[in-house]
Amino acid sequence: MADLSRFPRLPLIGLPTPIEPLEGLSRHLGSALSGVRLLVKRDDLAGFGGGGNKLRKLEFLLGAARREGADTVITVGALQSNHARLTAAAAARSGFACELVLTRTVKREDADYTGSGNRFLDDLFGARVHVLPGEADALAAAEERATRLREQGRRVYVFPSGGSSAVGCLGYAACADEILRQADAMGLALANIVVPNGSSGTIVLKNSGVAAVVVR
Template structure:
């Protein structure tokens, strides 16, 4: 049992988010499914800001900010950051001023990318946005801005990309416990819980939460979409142990406890792949559910590859964690317009 009541928390989503079978997708895959049962956990359906996994992290981050008496929150990310968009939305709901430091990390300058999708919503939610070059140190810029605001008498809370601090990762430690409870209630033992790995916090929180309640952290597996596999493994392990230190001081995860696949990232962060396009179209056309092109699209492509390759046994149940990011699709329309339909 996780003791999370000792951590300040600001409720942002209704729990638990539903777990649903992918029946239509399974029928579409047919024999290629190799008897595997596929389920999806809908962390994309939360009601604030278009939904997404960052709300779980923001519950603890904004809870900590409120406990410290902050009136302003600042965070960093890429120009089309889902985390930045949800920080802006959650800050609006909770009454914080919000500033975002966004880097041009993807080599695109077309209006659909620079002004649509998440970037459009950042402004709509009232955040003050600072755009930086792709190679800028956004964290240093955010800290400098926080210092300037503090000098004016403001109380500022700053958190990293993806909300993936140890405090933020508590959101997915809580989610691990939630999944285990749902698994028991459903009578379904999941062979894997699968998720995209960007800033590493979602996987780190799941691994820490599983270990903290005495379960195998290798139940969680992620697909790297931002960093190389080696870097993602190191980041995820470090963040998982930092989170575990809050939950069970003295407990330590090893590198063997972190399972990451780096084979579906493509040529870089935010760069479309054929596998991503197939996964997004397949989910949309069979289930009416939207994957995003940067995170869940590439991760689901990885899951499809693993299932088709026979990496699971017939009868295994696998759970894909839908992390949201649907607004990003509108910034990537061109990635689908000229590809095979």
């Protein structure tokens, strides 16, 4: 793996998150996947703010924001975005003001959806939230908001949905290295790494030297 130490990084995760066997699922699928042992990387146990692998990107994104002297971060996502929630939590912990531009991509107006879960936590973590229609260009709106804040003397760092930028994806490069080091320490010979695909940030794992199976 490449040396990532030259990139600024704010520690947010208690590393490494564990790799645990899925014994029950392995037994259940045994007839279809003969001899296959399934394991899971428990990034839900990472750090704070409810956990989740988006913290890996935020370590590098907020590191870059601090290096650039930013005092405010803005990101985008859907109304119940996990990434937005973790950005708000990480920004609060790290001393950044945070603004979230969220779109109503799910056609629900009930309070259980619009005011609970991640949306409740966004407010609890002190983020300023801008809610737009589902068809809106959230990133363009975020850049416009950043321009207005800069005119007021604020120093703003903007990153896209899911934090999936070149800087953010350094978090998954670091994760690939972490997985391989753990596998070596555990005596595991990994054949495949299966990753979900939303904003495509985890695709960097395909360069880890282990075959990556992407679930869309």
